[in-house]
Amino acid sequence: MTINTIEKINLFSSKAENKIKANIILGDCLDVLKNIPDNSVDLIVTSPPYADQRKSTYGGISPDKYVEWFLPISKELLRVLSKKGTFILNIKEKVVNGERHIYVMELITAMRKQGWLWTEEFIWHKKNCFPGKWPNRFRDSWERLLQFNKQKDFNMYQDEVRVPMGDWAKVRLKNLSETDKKRDNSKVGSGFGKNVSNWLGRELAYPTNVLMMATESSNKNHSAVFPKELPIWFTKLFTKSGDTVLDPFLGSGTTSIAAFQLDRNSIGIEIQEEYYKLAIENINREIG
Amino acid sequence: MTINTIEKINLFSSKAENKIKANIILGDCLDVLKNIPDNSVDLIVTSPPYADQRKSTYGGISPDKYVEWFLPISKELLRVLSKKGTFILNIKEKVVNGERHIYVMELITAMRKQGWLWTEEFIWHKKNCFPGKWPNRFRDSWERLLQFNKQKDFNMYQDEVRVPMGDWAKVRLKNLSETDKKRDNSKVGSGFGKNVSNWLGRELAYPTNVLMMATESSNKNHSAVFPKELPIWFTKLFTKSGDTVLDPFLGSGTTSIAAFQLDRNSIGIEIQEEYYKLAIENINREIG
């Protein structure tokens, strides 16, 4: 197990420990998780390898064995999550033999038996989904974002993600992507809090449980399936500054970057060295 | 069991029997379905009463007994559906005790055991969802449109639902829905097939499995929960002219109207006399 820690001063903290730490860890998450204390994480956001994906890494989890593979991990996640914390699981069942496989439904059932509450199911509506054409199926342009909690009473900071009234997705995405480019050089970036301030004066509304976000395809080094807006949105919604965010399947580092920029501590675990290095590289680049 | 049949000549049919029939039937669908021959229906589109809804009618199906209540019906539906036919089930689980209930997942599992294939899950993204604010939950703005089939090889006419490409399409579609309503009395209406013909010359794209449609809210006589675009879309996608569409929970007649306008035969079953009469009224008004 190798740990790489990136630190910065949290200007807004009044605590003695006023540093924000991003820990990037190389290792199998099942092992690494066992070293994380109980109730110490405020938010878990992750997009685990899908069934039959990333074969080289996890030995090719077949759809039929997906639940069996994931349950020991979710058990550890349940342990490390704080009482009022939230677990967001990005997942989508694949088509097997012309039919949608039921491992996601089985997983929800099994996790409920483990003690998780299945609080909500958000939809990630991908505007630019994977192209293609099949005789009996249209392109799949949505994924599940399953919300699990330990108890009914969890932390939720709804005001942090309010959006202008009307067609919020369009306006928001447009502003966001434009600002995103400009902000590339600005070191102070804290998500798109800045943009929201531009909207003051307009009336704000609470969003719904459907998130319309485009996938990021323009990344040269690695195609981030998970757009940064996703962890940003959930981090703002379910944590406050100084909290800790965990991603047991970090990939190229998106979750950690989002957390770091929003002044949240983070723990990112990645089993593959190539991605581990890439994640460190990416997070260092993002903070300038 | 009372049957009301509305007929019209199918101008495009070359068959000897060139009439299109819309049968509206008053009765419990479980009884009525038993009189429908095997493999005689090409598409089933329905939106059954949700758990704990419409108590007066179905005796208030509790979420815990929902599967048990629905399975005998789905068994009949499996029998009457043609080999290459499709069953579209509109459903959404409600929140019970702070948690999403799992009766929908249990239903899918149980229907698979009955012999159904769970081919796909479309998302109906409702733009105007029910308002409200809660401390731990956002507004629910999507519903499931579960697609079931008898076999992997089913009829699907993808070209019938193609839409113009690009952002331009959005504007166009918006205008469309507004115009559509004004044209409520137009006798020729066959969904927005007419409009598609206006788009000839434009580049067309296949849609995805996310449908963005608003609920029709302020209908004077009775609010149709199911926007007409929904059965229109699925009827065009999964049937051809002269085929038969079935809705065992007809409500105010939306499915039958869509089928009739698209030159498909239809069977609509409704248990409540009030709705039955309303459906007949609505379909007669639609055809002028």
Add this chain to the structure above:
DNA sequence: GTTCCGCATGAATCGATAG
């Protein structure tokens, strides 16, 4: 005949109150 504004209206959910 247009466009603009105001209004009623929902496949809901939570928390409190009452039996």
Add this chain to the structure above:
DNA sequence: ACTATCGATTCATGCGGAA
């Protein structure tokens, strides 16, 4: 304690009336 009912909350939409 556990269930049943009720009020409060909130926003996209179509309709009707007015300029």
